[in-house]
Amino acid sequence: MAIHSRTLRIFGKHWMKPLTLIALLLPGAWIFGNWALMLAYLPHEMGFNPVEYTHRFLGDTAIRVLLVTLLVTPVRDITGWAPIILIRRRIGMAAFFYAALHILAYLWLDKMWSLAALWEDVLLRQYITFGMASFALLIPLALTSTNTAIRKLGRQTWQRIHYLIYPLAILAVLHHYFMVKGFQIEPLVHGGILAVLLLWRVVKWVGPVFTKKSATA
Numbered sequence: 001m002a003i004h005s006r007t008l009r010i011f012g013k014h015w016m017k018p019l020t021l022i023a024l025l026l027p028g029a030w031i032f033g034n035w036a037l038m039l040a041y042l043p044h045e046m047g048f049n050p051v052e053y054t055h056r057f058l059g060d061t062a063i064r065v066l067l068v069t070l071l072v073t074p075v076r077d078i079t080g081w082a083p084i085i086l087i088r089r090r091i092g093m094a095a096f097f098y099a100a101l102h103i104l105a106y107l108w109l110d111k112m113w114s115l116a117a118l119w120e121d122v123l124l125r126q127y128i129t130f131g132m133a134s135f136a137l138l139i140p141l142a143l144t145s146t147n148t149a150i151r152k153l154g155r156q157t158w159q160r161i162h163y164l165i166y167p168l169a170i171l172a173v174l175h176h177y178f179m180v181k182g183f184q185i186e187p188l189v190h191g192g193i194l195a196v197l198l199l200w201r202v203v204k205w206v207g208p209v210f211t212k213k214s215a216t217a
């Protein structure tokens, strides 16, 4: 199904990138705004435990933006609207940005900037181990997301590095799953969405192999 309307062309050319940027900045503005209100002793939306609220809000934003990054290709494949690929990189960078803020908030608010204390947590708490592993894999993706890096690495090497998004997304879901105590639906919803997005790729890659085999059989 290909969408080729004039409105969509104009949207893709003039509006898609700035609107995506605004949408990606909104969660950051929300949390900074609420901290500003709290520090000014004004009413805010973070409840009685602003520290926990901040960790959870930033963690949720990071994982959701990561899932949206993985959604771009299936949307392109289904709609045939190629320009949507142009916003994938900035969505991926936003996922990195929110994950980095999430970790910085933890380092600041819980660990008083002690890297040794953070490292101890990585070694002792399983869900933090998964979180750190996920973030470690996000770093090379963020570092190689500039035009210069893509040119220097070549499309194929760049593509290979960016396959890291799949294991790191699985690690992020595991981090969330092992963090929660008792039954909670949210990590399962994130895991379910990720499973569908990964299955889409498996079918896309493996499907043609089977079609070729049955055509030659």
Ligand code: HEM
Binding pocket: 052, 055, 056, 057, 058, 059, 060, 062, 063, 066, 099, 102, 103, 106, 128, 130, 131, 132, 133, 134, 135, 172, 175, 176, 179, 186
């Ligand atoms: C060193 C790396 C990381 C550390 C130290 C860390 C730490 C934390 C902490 C302390 C919490 C809240 C626990 C609580 O409130 O009881 C949390 C929750 C969470 N984190 Fe992380 N995290 C890391 C990496 C990541 C990454 C890379 C992602 C996603 C891309 C992520 C996504 C989440 C999510 C989705 C939650 C659950 C939020 C909720 O309950 O609504 N974290 N993390």
